[in-house]
Amino acid sequence: MEQKWRKVLWLFGWVGLLLMLSGGLMWKSASAHGQAEPGVGEKGPRLHQGDEKVPDANCLVCHQESGLRTALPDGTPLDITVGYPDYRASAHGQKDVACVDCHQDIQDYPHRPVTATTWRAWLAGMNQSCRRCHEDEAEKYDQGDHARAGREGNPNVALCTDCHGAHEMVDLKDHPQAVVQTCGRCHADIYEKYRQSVHGAALMEEGNPDVPTCVDCHQNHANAGPIYRTTFHLMSPEVCAKCHADKELMAKYGLSTHVMDTYVGDFHGKTVLIFEKLYPDQQTNKPVCVDCHGVHDILPPTDANSPVMQANLLRTCQRCHPNARSLNFPKAWLGHYPPDWKRAPLATFVHWFYAIVIPLTIGGMAFFVVADAFRRLRRRKGEGES
Amino acid sequence: MNERVVLRFPLLRRLEHWVMVIAFVTLACTGLPQKYPEAGISLWFFRLIGGIEVSRQIHHVAAVVLILVTLVHLGSVGYDLFVLGKRPSIWFSRRDLSNALKALLYNLGLRRERPKQGWFTFEEKLEYWALIWGTLVMIVTGFFLWNPILASSIFPGDWIPAAKIAHGSEAVLAVLAVLVWHTYHVHLKHFNKSIFTGRLTEEELREEHPLYLERGPEPRRVPEMQRQKRRLWFGVGYAVLAVLWLAGTYWFVTAEATARAAPPPIPELAHEVVYQTPVPTPVPTPAMAAAGGQTPTWQEVGPWLRAQCGYCHAGRHGFGGLDVTRREGVLQGGVHGPSVIPGRPGASPLWFWPQREDHPLHPDQDGLVLLWQWIAHGAP
Numbered sequence: 001m002e003q004k005w006r007k008v009l010w011l012f013g014w015v016g017l018l019l020m021l022s023g024g025l026m027w028k029s030a031s032a033h034g035q036a037e038p039g040v041g042e043k044g045p046r047l048h049q050g051d052e053k054v055p056d057a058n059c060l061v062c063h064q065e066s067g068l069r070t071a072l073p074d075g076t077p078l079d080i081t082v083g084y085p086d087y088r089a090s091a092h093g094q095k096d097v098a099c100v101d102c103h104q105d106i107q108d109y110p111h112r113p114v115t116a117t118t119w120r121a122w123l124a125g126m127n128q129s130c131r132r133c134h135e136d137e138a139e140k141y142d143q144g145d146h147a148r149a150g151r152e153g154n155p156n157v158a159l160c161t162d163c164h165g166a167h168e169m170v171d172l173k174d175h176p177q178a179v180v181q182t183c184g185r186c187h188a189d190i191y192e193k194y195r196q197s198v199h200g201a202a203l204m205e206e207g208n209p210d211v212p213t214c215v216d217c218h219q220n221h222a223n224a225g226p227i228y229r230t231t232f233h234l235m236s237p238e239v240c241a242k243c244h245a246d247k248e249l250m251a252k253y254g255l256s257t258h259v260m261d262t263y264v265g266d267f268h269g270k271t272v273l274i275f276e277k278l279y280p281d282q283q284t285n286k287p288v289c290v291d292c293h294g295v296h297d298i299l300p301p302t303d304a305n306s307p308v309m310q311a312n313l314l315r316t317c318q319r320c321h322p323n324a325r326s327l328n329f330p331k332a333w334l335g336h337y338p339p340d341w342k343r344a345p346l347a348t349f350v351h352w353f354y355a356i357v358i359p360l361t362i363g364g365m366a367f368f369v370v371a372d373a374f375r376r377l378r379r380r381k382g383e384g385e386s
Numbered sequence: 387m388n389e390r391v392v393l394r395f396p397l398l399r400r401l402e403h404w405v406m407v408i409a410f411v412t413l414a415c416t417g418l419p420q421k422y423p424e425a426g427i428s429l430w431f432f433r434l435i436g437g438i439e440v441s442r443q444i445h446h447v448a449a450v451v452l453i454l455v456t457l458v459h460l461g462s463v464g465y466d467l468f469v470l471g472k473r474p475s476i477w478f479s480r481r482d483l484s485n486a487l488k489a490l491l492y493n494l495g496l497r498r499e500r501p502k503q504g505w506f507t508f509e510e511k512l513e514y515w516a517l518i519w520g521t522l523v524m525i526v527t528g529f530f531l532w533n534p535i536l537a538s539s540i541f542p543g544d545w546i547p548a549a550k551i552a553h554g555s556e557a558v559l560a561v562l563a564v565l566v567w568h569t570y571h572v573h574l575k576h577f578n579k580s581i582f583t584g585r586l587t588e589e590e591l592r593e594e595h596p597l598y599l600e601r602g603p604e605p606r607r608v609p610e611m612q613r614q615k616r617r618l619w620f621g622v623g624y625a626v627l628a629v630l631w632l633a634g635t636y637w638f639v640t641a642e643a644t645a646r647a648a649p650p651p652i653p654e655l656a657h658e659v660v661y662q663t664p665v666p667t668p669v670p671t672p673a674m675a676a677a678g679g680q681t682p683t684w685q686e687v688g689p690w691l692r693a694q695c696g697y698c699h700a701g702r703h704g705f706g707g708l709d710v711t712r713r714e715g716v717l718q719g720g721v722h723g724p725s726v727i728p729g730r731p732g733a734s735p736l737w738f739w740p741q742r743e744d745h746p747l748h749p750d751q752d753g754l755v756l757l758w759q760w761i762a763h764g765a766p
Contacts, residue, residue, distance in 0.1 A: 188738070274432055278433055324535045354552070358555065365567045
């Protein structure tokens, strides 16, 4: 008998347990489908309530703690303390852009695990947030050489935040010196050269706003250079001419504006011009401005270190014309000046000789020919009448 | 009226004319677009033939043809004058000047009669000598443009731009003269076909060369005996001239190569492509102004590197295969390639890598200035 009761008890126990489990499950699923308690998610408390944005204060509960640090899967340490006062002073902070507007992937606590394995990959992912508001800039960036190098697998190319900063974002407009320093953070060699050039020295030491900064030649977002673009070399004279053919601007510094027309008037410039117009993606062996004057280290032609300074000119020519050994050879180039009686008397004489002889000769011939034609017409008419 | 015809141009002259036509038109077509590269028609022409360099090549070939046809003409004229003893009927005389004046006065209605002219009219003589003058100018100035290095080793440098102006202006003058003078006198006024057929009709002679009809062909003045002798002398003389001329042409064409086939200029940026893009993670550039002009050597940089980096990167089993304790080790670098590119500090991993955020330790700033200077001076 005792055995029987024991079996019944066991059965009751099992059935009760089943009932309790199923009931519990039903209650649980009902509560999940129904109205959830506000602020409490499946995994824990949610950071935002309904459609409202997560207030920055929620983030700052943790992220204002100093010395906060985590690590990416590859072990790269990641500082996650935010200097909130600095952020409020930044371009975004002033416009009340919230933390989660950029940190799109973070909506819950605990945060979703980071999938990027390296620091640069994580940054690249974060930079996608910029596109949501800055569409035009993003589109231009995609056309630029940084983006291209990035697509080709270089993880180190400049992203939005590399130039603009993230939390301490500043507007670089009207701060040419800051622009140059920003580029210089990566392109340090070029920065050092530029700083000592005639343009760079004027900007960095005197704050002269007339001189070109990096982006005046290379663009800012759709940045371009000769490494990826064969067109860049050919069209570079136009970049220089933007300022150097500007009479008003050049008058300020007493510079000649004949640089472009004298260049195009000679073999080098003609060839480059035609190549640029017809075959912009082809290379020519003729030099453009920077091939003689220097690029980032450009100096005035009066500077002893300038490749176009009188005494250095032959050596500069020899880079392409190794056989040129006579000091007369560089003098074949009249130095961007139209010929005048003082600098090139013979060329000026020839110029004036033909300026007089051509109209006189052709005019005389035309006069004779027209007179002859009229006389013949008249004679034929007279013959016809008589 | 019986159709008496006179042989005006023997076959050789007609051939010379044809070659000259082809050379002249080719030279003008390939040359003028170079003088006016910005004109729309020039661009159209360059696109048609495949670019300005192709145009230059064709121009050079046509120039050689012109130089050679000049040699042929010198021979045929020399033979006529020296061996056959013909009068140099193309030579300008004072009579031509007065003929020109009379013709002009007649055209203006100030004279009743047209001047009577002989075998070559003053119009033809003007055209001929203009061609001779033009060819001479073009060959001489063309030599300057073709061989500027050679030319400037003999003549002052500013002769080359002078030659360029002369070459271009003479071309304009020649083309305009042909368009005005030549077109009118042998195409418009009356299509004179004698340079193609070699013959002039009596009517044409009466119209243009009445004096020739009156006086008849000039008698041959050199007796047969003497002519044979002269032919021999002429043959020898012309052979010498031809050899010299051909050698000169060869020299003209090949004297120098670099003005045309120069290597492309090496822009500074060509060196910018290194095995690593400039700098992975942004790092500041050192304040170069603060550093003196002295060149640091390995004696100064070495100990600093060993102290800063030697904990990990020392010996054969240094991290990443990099050994900073020896200069050779630094130059050789590690698994990612050389760590120093002499002269290019900003592109040298040794300078930028330890400043990256993912590098465990960061070197001190003063030392970085030293390192920059050392690499910039070629890592001595």
